[in-house]
Amino acid sequence: MALPLFSTEIPSPPRGVWEIGPVPVRAYALCIIVGIIVAIWWGERRWQARGGSPGFVIDVAVWAVPFGLIGGRLYHVITDAHRYFGEGRNPLDAVKIWDGGLGIWGAIALGGVGAWIACRRRGVPLPAFADAIAPGIVVAQAIGRLGNYFNQELYGGPTDLPWGLIIYERVDPDNPLITDRLGGVSNGVVEAVVHPTFLYELLWNLAVAAVVVWADRRFRLGHGRAFALYVAGYTLGRTWIELMRTDPATHVFGVRINVWVSLLVFVGAVVYMIVARKRGDREPPELLRGHGPGEAADAEKEPAAVKADPGKADGTAGDDSSGGAAGTAAGGADDAGKTDGDQPEQG
Known part of the structure; x- marks a missing residue:
């Protein structure tokens, strides 16, 4: 296909993988990493602004990111099993996450499990954490779509619009045949000019992030409502964008499975926002600080006498007529590690 001398179409990158010695550097993987960094950085800033402890978002990410990557890959492999299993397919390709293929629903679901584990360990409510990271997550998704651009994947049907995406033929640099x-590397041959659905979703995601930030400031969203707004906004756009895509996908009743999932998740998010509204304003800052790692377990092991009279733990039980007993209790608490004297992490 020949293009006019002055074209307004969007050219695809000539390649998506670069070799640095024996190590392949993949644009898709870089975009995912950058997206994760942005989500953590912005989430940390929002978390502290809401009264949470510094460093908590990074602590949660240690659990949520690996869980999310595994969940995203599992969802992709399950819903696109035809790419990895069957005649002429290599099942080992299912683990090659660097070649692309992450399902956002699996990433959110299993990533949420990882985040729940981390929040539970620190005594912090998961919905409050989700509200803080919501805009960062959708921006990370926007950055991740640039990886699809470099991979020349997940595009729409042919178009003659000025912003059509040029898809080039790519060949093995060592064997052009x-x-x-x-x-591979582009040989300059144009295969098609298509709808840049990666760009549509990228711009939509940035708009959703802006709406979530505005609504969060305007209405002081809490108890998971900011996160639910992100989910509802994202799925609303994903539905119509998914209908434009032409890449192979599993269909249910003649419709791409991700369309059905988007619709169901959209309804669930809207219902949650309505129900959570009854819980009132945001969670108080002190609830977001939780406790330090291991402090909950230490508290459970405190002597019953210390729990019954916390004043004895710091030696302030001056009204106790049996001064010797009070001193013994205070000394015992000190010898036990002064667990009640330790303050929760305040941030």
């Missing part, structure tokens, strides 16, 4: 769509 072998087509390599992911790891």
Whole structure:
């Protein structure tokens, strides 16, 4: 296909993988990493602004990110099993996450499990944490779509619009006769000009992030409502964008499975926002600080006498007529590690 001399179409990158010695550097992986960093950085700032402890978002990310990557890959493999299993397919390709293929629903679901574990360990409510990281997550998704751009994947049907995306033929740099769509280099031959659905979703995600930030400031969203707004906004756009895509996908009743999932999740998010509204304003800052790692377990092991009279733990039980007993209790509490004297992490 020949293009006019002065074209307004969007050219695809000539390649998505670069070799630095024996190490392949993949644009898709870099975009995912940058997105995660942005989500953590912004989430940390929002968390502290709401009264949470510094460093908590990073602590949660240690659990949530690995869980999310595994969940995203599992969802992709399950819903696109035809790409990895069956005649002529290599099941080992299912673990090659660097070649692209992460399902956002699996990433959110299993990533949420990881976040719940981390929040529970620190005594922090998961919905409050979710509200803080919501805008960062959707911006991370926008950055991740740039990875699809470099991979020349997940685009729409042919178009003659000025912003059409040019898809080039890519070949093995060592053997120009072998087509390599992911790891190859463009030979300049145009395969098609299509709808840049990666760009549509990228712009939509940025708009959703802006709406969540505005609504959160305007209405002081709490108890998971900011996160639910993000989910509702994202799924609303994902529904119509998904209908434009032409890449192979599993269909249910003639419709791409991700369309059905988007619709169901949208309804669930809206219902949650309505129900959570009854819980009132945001969670108080002190609830977001939780406790330090291991402090909950230490508290459970405190002597019953200390729990019954916390004043004895710091030696302030001056009204106790049996002064010797009070001193013994205070000394015992000190010898036990002064657990009641330790203050929760205040941030």
